[in-house]
Amino acid sequence: MTRILILIVLGFILFKLLKRLLNRTDAKPSASQSKPLAEEKMIQCAKCGCHVPISESNSKNNQLICNNPECQN
Numbered sequence: 001m002t003r004i005l006i007l008i009v010l011g012f013i014l015f016k017l018l019k020r021l022l023n024r025t026d027a028k029p030s031a032s033q034s035k036p037l038a039e040e041k042m043i044q045c046a047k048c049g050c051h052v053p054i055s056e057s058n059s060k061n062n063q064l065i066c067n068n069p070e071c072q073n
């Protein structure tokens, strides 16, 4: 009788651990996906004045400019 109880308890613990692992793998990608978008810094182009994400900007003569070809010169 005690053997059956131990098996039930062990099964319950394993089930809970599996559920926790599944939740953890589900939560990780969504958290890392939303972070870069929220933390991306916006800069103002020194030439045309439009706001662009810092990853899409270039620096020239210590000024930050956008990817617009007219601003590259």
Ligand SMILES: [Zn+2]
Pocket: 045, 046, 047, 048, 049, 050, 065, 066, 067, 068, 071
């Ligand atoms: Zn510009």
